[in-house]
Amino acid sequence: MTEPVPVAVPRKGRPLEAVLERVATVADSEDAEATVDQVTSVLRYEKAITKGNQTAEKGSYERLAEYSSPVEPSGPEFTLMRDDREGKPRRIVFDSLTIDLGGVPVHLVGREEPFRALRTHEFALGFDAADLVLEEVVSLGPEGVGDLAAVNERIDPAESDVRVVTGLGDTVYHTLLAEPDTLPAGTDLNREYLAEYEGPLCISPRYERLVEAVLGMDAVENVEFAYPENGQEEEAAIAEAGLGVYLTVTGGTAREYGLVLGEQLFPSETVLLENTVEVADEERIESVRSIISGGLQEETELWA
Template identity: 60%
Template sequence: MGETIPIAVPRKGRPLESVLDRIARRLDVADLADEITSTLRHEKALTKGTIEPDERSVYHRLADYSSVDRPTAPEYTLLRDDRAGKPRRIVFDSVTIPLEGATAVDGIEDVPDDAAIQLVGREEPFRALRTHEFALGFDSADLVLEEVVELRPEPLERIADVNARIDPVDTDVRVVTGLGDTVYHTLMATPEVAPGTEPLDRRFLEAYEGPLCIEPRYERLVRAVLGTRTLEGVDFRYPEEGREEEAAIADTGLGVYLTVTGSTARDHGLLLGEQLFPSETVLLENASERSPTVDAVRALFDGADLETELALEH
């Protein structure tokens, strides 16, 4: 096998599944993608206790999953989960996928016949790119906002504007495209705090003074998305450890949290307002690590068929 391009990916969850789905559609490896996804979903259910415990120990399951009989079989590893008791959880480690025939994919050119990609699990793929361990990787757009975008008085409304707020002195990493697995950071409030007949949106927040409940890890993201001017007079509050986010927002009266359908928020008596910012898995590249093969691999994940919130020129 010739050159292998390593790509940093999350070890579990929706972002990893989105990457696997994209690869399955572009390289015709649906069985491999399904194998990894179903394994990790099963292990998540075991860790959460939503299915009956497996008779095998976690170490025996790990050995069974990581077969040495297939050179391109996926491998897994163990991490401590943050749930009660800190159980060990099986998560994705790596898999190598040959790119033979990849040039038959629309938009792909100059991929060496003997090249391959290796998906490598990382707890923080974005940071792995920042330290030049990888040329390409996938992570949530949220992580980029939380770490490197400049905070300005004016709001950040689109993922497509993220690159313009990254200081080139700070990092060589840039957003290339998104995978379309979009959920939203949504403004929500109780009927008592909501502005009655007026929209529950950024304009309401500009005049609002008082508490705003958010997850601590999203504080910098919220400051970037709303703009520092909008947040004048706003006091951030955080959910108590172990408390459901929507319940904490209901107690506070106003907050921002990720929503898909919004059903859980409505169950807590909350009204849904403006979708402030999309959360989406994004393809990242470290420009200083580019090569002809890296560029060809990057094109493998990009494409006009993507339904993404991004509209980047690259």
């Protein structure tokens, strides 16, 4: 039997769903879509249980045994992990699935931090959020970055062998938001405005380095980062600070707080990553990469 090509994937959430949807689209088997739907349904149900929106009749170990198929070794498998919510409840998450792409068996392997697994050469290919690449390895410079081409250009080859191949199109945006009174009349809320701005800029604490990479160090030179208080909604905190950066999909909640939506600074998207050292001269790996990324450059604004 041909050894499968291992690919690191997230264990849960929107990025994993984007990966599974893409894999089902390009898979060889006709039942791939049904298998992916099954995995997605299980994970959404388990998320609802973890958040207290569903009550399970059976215990986590019983449910885990039902979800995983010992009869079909290549079928979906799940595992238990401790969720980071209050009380650290157990949560059932994705573990693995083997599926054929272009005649090559591909083993999707769940990892808490796929990007870091590629950095340590555990995998040649993997999927993770573009945000993490900015937070981890993109060098900070005077100018900011706005697309994945610029991201790859700002990765020091001595720092990492991982590069972005393409995005999967599940895009939300890091967007400039402002309280109307912060903006002078007739002023556009964009990078140019921020470059002249002096004062508080409300962001999520975990995104500080990402915001610095996206905006550039010149733009944040006279900015004082502010953060939401514990339990405070980001939009509410931005309204108090007057200006901020937050991930938005439709911007509906921001408008409820009376905020003006400005420039979409950087698209947050699940991306296909490669470790260039591990991919080089590996024909099967290159084939899998090509199948997964085929046509996506035209479908997503993220490209490399």
